[in-house]
Amino acid sequence: MNLLSGMEKFGFSMDGELDILADEKPKAGENAGAKTAAPVVKQEKDFVIDKKVRCPVCDKDFPIKAVLATKLKRLEPDFDLRPNYEHVDKIKYDFLSCPNCGFSALDTTFSKIDTARVKLIRADFCPSFKPQPNEPLPELYSYEYSVEKFKLALICTMKKKAKMSEKAYVCLKIAWLRRAQLKELEQDKDADPKVVEMVKKEYEGFYSQAYEGFMKAISSETPPYCGMASEAVDFMLANMSMYYKKYDAAMKLVARLIQSPSTSRKLKDKCVDLKDEITAKVAAEKAAAAENK
Template identity: 25%
Template sequence: MILIPMFDIIIILISGGDTDMLDNTFSTSDTSENKNQLYDEDKQKLMLYNKKITCPVCSTVFNARAIKKSSYRILKKDSDFFIRYSIINPYFYDVWVCNRCGYASIKNDFERLSDFDANIIRIEISPKWHSKNYPEVYNLNLAIQRYKLSLLNYDIIKARSSKKANNLIKLAWMFRLKEDKKSELEYLNYALENFKNAYYNENFPISGMDIFTTMYLIGELCRRTGKEEESLIWFGQVITAPTAPQKIKNMARDQKDLIKLNIKDTKSQDNLGDDLKDNKKQSIFSKFHK
């Protein structure tokens, strides 16, 4: 099942990922980044270097942009494991793309490609691919396009659900940075579906997570996508698991309390609304009794 709208898939392939299609070069300007003033392009250039990679599909040797160790700084961590950075964002460089054949994946998976899957990419991706002139420094919009291209590759080779889930949640996080709540929610739902498939059908660890961390994340994705009752079940299973680490139990307990508080507030608002309606009815009919 293709997880990207068909229009986006066509654009990704024929333009190399540039949805504007105005030229063959990506702009490094980004409104949301400039607004927060977290990313300085000149500083970022000093934190980056080229890493030579051999493409397992077409054998092309290309330079992948990589971040020097200890260059990035963590600002905060969200409850679904999204990490917010200052100065430079490692998520922007997490997808490697062969600009010759169009093969792309999360960098940890890039060289772990079977001959069978490589042949599928040669047939399904490469003939439609148009190369791009990528800039030295990547921005949020470019990162989103690269994650979409990676997701398309995973989908075409029918990669495991855990690999798709890892790509999908990172794509959702990019939309969170972009403050595009609709797209974030859409991809969080896709990520949830694939993490659940991986939980039931794959061996652990999944995306570097043990079973209890995965259960917590599924619960948190349920919470973020409005499935509060299901979320409470997943969190409850983590909290009551005898062998679950205390840290992940505490995280599950915090989120469970957050849901209960939200449910309580919602009920209070509903009751307040009912009271207001009753008062309004009384005021309307009271004049007939004067």
């Protein structure tokens, strides 16, 4: 019996027996094809979308590229808590920069600007800013493009008299971008040595500014520091102190975290490991110094 007889008047000729499960059943050869299908290789462009943002300084809309963070797979962070993700370096997209008036900032602080600071930007930044009318919005942000915009954001943070933590965080983002770029350049046999040297110098320069800025911020500001919890900043600074071989500063920060009741057990365990690493490095340097005498 054709259960769908009579549907011919609507243009549907439904011959044969009705089976609503037919579409759910695998077709011949379907499973075999699935086994041999090539895996889908995701790229940075698969996580980047177009958006529009309104500038709080000039009140004009402008287009941006944004990352679908919810779709990203988080990887192990760097020693100083630099976040890493599979397929895309999200930090390249962590800024907003208005092409009309030039106002630029971290994406987390861009719209959180009060009237007084808007006036400072309009008076001390906008008159000097030269728009780039022929600059197209790239499909994907390069390291050079993002660093350039972050530098504008740094100038804005200084012009609007932002907190030290915000200035330090912008410097840190630039340093992180330069460090990632440096890794890429070091793997490129055709990389221009002058470019490599410039990127390295900027990495070291901005990293130093970030370290000194955050050390100043934790002694003069109330947490959170530009949205970051005090525990995260202390742990980050302990690792940065290790980078600069400032072992006393690193040990003080680690001890403070271990003794604090607000520090999570997971972070305390990391602090214990870092403490052991500091102790080992100090001992190794003392032994090396003794041998050289």
